[in-house]
Amino acid sequence: PxxxxxxxxxxxxxxxxxxxxxxxxxxxxxxxxxxxxxxxxxxxxxxxxxxxxxxxxxxxxxxxxxxxxxxxxxxxxxxxxxxxxxxxxxxxxxxxxxxxxxxxxxxxxxxxxxxxxxxxxxxWFGNNVTTADSGHFWLNEGWTTWLERLLAHKLQGPAARDFSYIIGRKGLDEDLRRYGERIETRRFQRMVIDYEFGEDPDEAYSQVPYEKGGNFLLYLERLLGGLDVFLPYAQDYVRTFRGKSIRTAEWKAHLYEYFQKHHGEEKIKLLDSVDWNAWFYGEGLSMPVEPLYDTTLAKEAYALAKKWKDSENVPIGDVQAMFKKEDLDGFLPMQKVVFLERLSDIGGPSLPLSHLELLSNLYSLHTTPNIELRHRFYMLVLAAKPSAPDGGAARWVYDAGQWVADPKMIKGRMKFCRPIFRSMGKVGDGEYAKRVWRENQVYFHPIARRLIDKDLGLA
Missing domain, CATH: 3.30.2010.30 (Zincin-like)
Structure with missing residues (x-):
């Protein structure tokens, strides 16, 4: 068995x-x-x-x-x-x-x-070796994220692995910022969380254990000598703790034992150089060591995002000549996602409404069936300044509300519905977001209902 x-x-x-x-x-x-x-x-x-x-x-x-x-x-x-x-x-x-x-x-x-x-x-990570309690959730999700991206490396090439880390970093940064807005939630920026008795771990569900955990393991892999060294260790880790539930201290002890046995003092010195406390319990908007990624697959997306940002003060008639619907034809689906995320990061929300309308119509972003793209587009335009003379985010809040509440729309996944409702809630007085939510909350999962109630200040 x-x-x-x-x-x-x-x-x-x-x-x-x-x-x-x-x-x-x-x-x-x-x-x-x-x-x-x-x-x-x-x-x-x-x-x-x-x-x-x-x-x-x-x-x-x-x-x-x-x-x-x-x-x-x-x-x-x-x-x-x-x-x-x-x-x-x-x-x-x-x-x-x-x-x-x-x-x-x-x-x-x-x-x-x-x-x-x-x-x-x-x-392998979670079902075979599993975490003993939710405070060490990164042992499940960090390891799983590391292996998921190693699969991308094996099946699609090394650049695909790093590209996945680039995509994931955006979600991590957003969650770190969100938790940093309130003193009482800053501890949720940590990789290892000491929950209080009776506290619901769903309150801290975010990309932190996935992305900070996955990046931590990538850092250790590179520090210790790359996959030739780290992969045999990962295999031994699974064999050692097969069918068991562990905490971070047990994981760390095995890490030291393995490298002492198989590689000696040279690797132990490298492990001793790690700031373990900063990785496990550090708060803030950055990681203790910021990784460098291969940006090969991101370069085209970055360039197109910069071109749109540079058009900010160009008359719309001239902007129409700068772009064409074929701009994205050679992009992989996730390169399109990175394009929208990069544009959002470098000031896309400050583009005039006419430019955002062109962006949407040219690339069919407001009608695409790809939910990752549609979600990123709404997150971009809902961040536009609502006080802008042309209406800014107010132009899009109705569309976003109809999309997230449409019976034909796949709306239950919290990765999408929670950020959309939070962003809608920041437009104007936030009442439209609350009204859409009240009218449609019965169609959402109880976990999502409880958390979106909190997101909108209704609980």
Whole structure:
């Protein structure tokens, strides 16, 4: 039997159908290959089974096989996906043998399946070696983020790995800023959190354990000599704590023991140079050591964002000649995301309304079915100054409200709905956001309802 953490036992019922994915054959199992020991597939309501199968069949097997090659064999026998209703509040939940996923991943172009890579990675970090309590949540999510991005390295190349870190950094920075706004929430900027008795860990749910944790492990990997040194350690870590729940102190003790045994004093001196207290308990808007990323895949996105920013004081007639709808044709979907995030970071919200309208219409950002792009666009334009003569963010708050509350819209995932409602709440007196929320909150998951109530000052 394979031990399963008690919090990962899940039961689903409903009008569900199943599609098995073709069994993967690994060439290294012999000259003719042999099927792997595990199987994969997808469950969904009948209306979504065709799109669900198409979205996930291409990559799911690849993720499991690549993770096996990197870490240890997959132990759970089955890796199935279940596409949940729109109210599901997370991107995915790594229940052993049956990962729950949000229908927001059904983009129609397989551009968002990296979430499956993340959930697959939990089969080693979280499901096999798990955290003893929520204060050490980074042991689940930081390690999983590290492996997810290592899968990108293996399947798509080194630049793809660093590009994923660049994408994730935006969410981390936003959460660090948000927690820094109030003294009582600044401790949620920490990687290791000492929760008070009875405190709900959902209050601190953010990108901090994912991104600060993942970057911390990337820092250690580079410090200790790269993947040739760090990957065997990661494999030993999983084998050592297989089927166990641990805390950060146990993780750190094993780290020292492993490198003392296999590499000696040279590596121990490097570990001694780490500011452990700053990484585990540090607050603020930056990490103790800021990593450098390969920006190869980001350069075009950065350049286009700068071009838009530079058009700020150019008459709209001239701006129309500067850009064309084909600007994004050669971009990968996540390069488009980075373009919008970069534009937001360098002052895009200060662009005149006419420019933002052109941006939206030219690239179809207000109608795209890709929820990652649509969300970033609304976050950009809702940050426009509401006092601007042309209306600024007020022009967009109605559109954003209708989008997040549209019955046809996949609105339950908190990654999207919480920031949208928070941003809407900062436009004008915030009453429109509250009205949209009151009229539609019944359609959201109880976890999302409780947290959005707090976001809007209603609880």
């Amino acid at each position: 394979v031990p399963i953490p008690s919090y990962l036992i899940a039961i689903a019922s409903g009008n569900l159908v199943y599609r098995a994915f073709p069994r993967l054959v690994k060439e290294k199992n012999g000259p003719d290959g042999a099927p792997v020991k595990w199987r994969t597939g997808v469950w969904s309501e009948p209306e979504l089974i065709e799109s669900s199968e198409w979205e996930f069949v291409e990559d799911t097997n690849k993720y499991v096989a690549a993770a096996e090659d990197l870490i240890t064999p997959y132990e759970f026998g089955v890796y199935d996906l279940l596409v949940l209703p729109p109210s599901f509040p997370y991107g995915g939940m790594e229940n052993c043998c049956l990962t729950f996923v949000t229908p927001t991943l059904l983009a129609g172009d397989r551009s968002l399946v990296d979430v499956v890579g993340h959930e697959v990675s939990h089969s």
